Amino acid sequence: MSSRPTARMTNDVPPAGTTLFLIGMRVTRPWRVRAWVSVMAAMPRMLWHLRRRPEAGMLDSRLYLGRSLMVVSYWRSTDDLRRFASDPDAPHLPVWRWFNRELADTGSVGIWHETYVVAEHESISSGMVPQGLARAVGWRPVGPGTATAAGRLIRSRAGVDRVVSVNDAANSGDSQT
Numbered sequence: 001m002s003s004r005p006t007a008r009m010t011n012d013v014p015p016a017g018t019t020l021f022l023i024g025m026r027v028t029r030p031w032r033v034r035a036w037v038s039v040m041a042a043m044p045r046m047l048w049h050l051r052r053r054p055e056a057g058m059l060d061s062r063l064y065l066g067r068s069l070m071v072v073s074y075w076r077s078t079d080d081l082r083r084f085a086s087d088p089d090a091p092h093l094p095v096w097r098w099f100n101r102e103l104a105d106t107g108s109v110g111i112w113h114e115t116y117v118v119a120e121h122e123s124i125s126s127g128m129v130p131q132g133l134a135r136a137v138g139w140r141p142v143g144p145g146t147a148t149a150a151g152r153l154i155r156s157r158a159g160v161d162r163v164v165s166v167n168d169a170a171n172s173g174d175s176q177t
Contacts, residue, residue: 074136122152
């Protein structure tokens with residue numbers, strides 16, 4: 001895996017069980033500053049903890065701020081994610097218990113999450129360092145068999161890291177992405 005991005009990159013085939021975890025929060029009562037600031041401050045602490053402990057299984061994460069706060073994270077497996085979530089020595093479980101005791105169902109702040117096991121997928125980065133799945137599992141230049149979204153999806157269905165013997169440009173109709 002090269003650390004230098006080229007014009008167009010796609011992700012390496014992720015190991016079986018690679019998991020995408022999305023989690024977010026939304027301020028629903030802005031005047032309850034203490035409630036939402038406490039929840040908002042917990043996430044960077046958890047990410048810092050996980051980055052210092054790669055054995056916990058988080059491969060990569062990104063924190064996004066906007067009207068809602070959201071974290072996109074990639075994990076080795078759902079088992080690693082659940083193990084972290086239930087570990088009494090890690091920062092998640094105490095915060096989760098506090099949230100359920102003090103804030104759940106008060107309407108002050110909303111939280112949500114979604115978990116996906118990565119299966120059929122495709123990705124591309126162009127003119128920038130690879131992001132998302134490619135950043136989490138590695139990347140390679142776009143080339144034969146990966147020049148189109150259709151080709152990259154076929155490659156992911158195969159579940160192996162091989163060149164797909166299709167003429168991507170002729171068969172897909174989406175020669176740009």
